[in-house]
Amino acid sequence: MPLRRWLWPVAAMTMVGCMGDGNRNDGDRHQAMNAMVAVEQGDPAAAREAAVARRxxxxxxxxGATPFLKAIATGQYVIAExxxxHGADPWAADEFGLTAMHYIRTNPFPPGTAEGDAKVRVRDKLRAIGFPDPPPPQGDVRxxxxxxxxxxxxxxH
Incomplete structure (x- = not known):
């Protein structure tokens, strides 16, 4: 049997092994995901798994935004909550001096929606730890x- 004939199946099996078998469950995918990627993908289940593991x-x-700040800035209040x-720093600010409260006050979400209700809860949690509302101007924060x-x-918190 020529070398090329038996080498192709070995190479194909190796490629399949490297790429995975396609049968991984979501838990496997989430397990490797960190909080920032979960926010970028808008995946609450992955965000929860990453937060629990503090990944x-x-x-x-x-x-300069943290996953918590980025979730709020992009209107993903369920993920932000x-x-x-799970211990994300609520005081985080980005390089522009914008904080969670800055974004909460500018991103409208109607109450009665999952995101709107989560926004209210996150805002109330920030107030409960003494976060100023309204927040200081972003230059002052910097x-x-x-x-x-x-x-x-x-x-x-």
Whole structure:
């Protein structure tokens, strides 16, 4: 049997093994996913698994946003609530000085929807830990971060 004839099936089996068998369940996919990727994909179940395992919970993207902040900025309040409930830093600010409260006050979601109701709960949780509402101007937040005075009078969450 020529070398080429038996090498092709071996190469094909190797490729299939490297690519996986396609039978992985969502738990396997979520297990490898960190919080930022879960937010980027809009996947609440993956966000919960990543948050429980604390995978990438405080990772920063190119603008300095954490998964919690990015979820709020993109209107994914259900995911933001999951991340907050599992210890994401509610005081996170991006490089522009924007905080969760800045986005909450500008992103409209009607009550009675899953995202709208989660938005209200997240806002109330931020207020409960002493997050200023309205928040300070973003330039002030940047200055407070630079002078190590942010977060102000932090309460535990």
């Amino acid at each position: 990438g919970l405080e990772q920063r993207d190119e603008s 999951i991340l907050a409930d 200055h407070l971060i630079e002078t190590r005075r942010w977060p102000p009078q932090r309460r535990s």
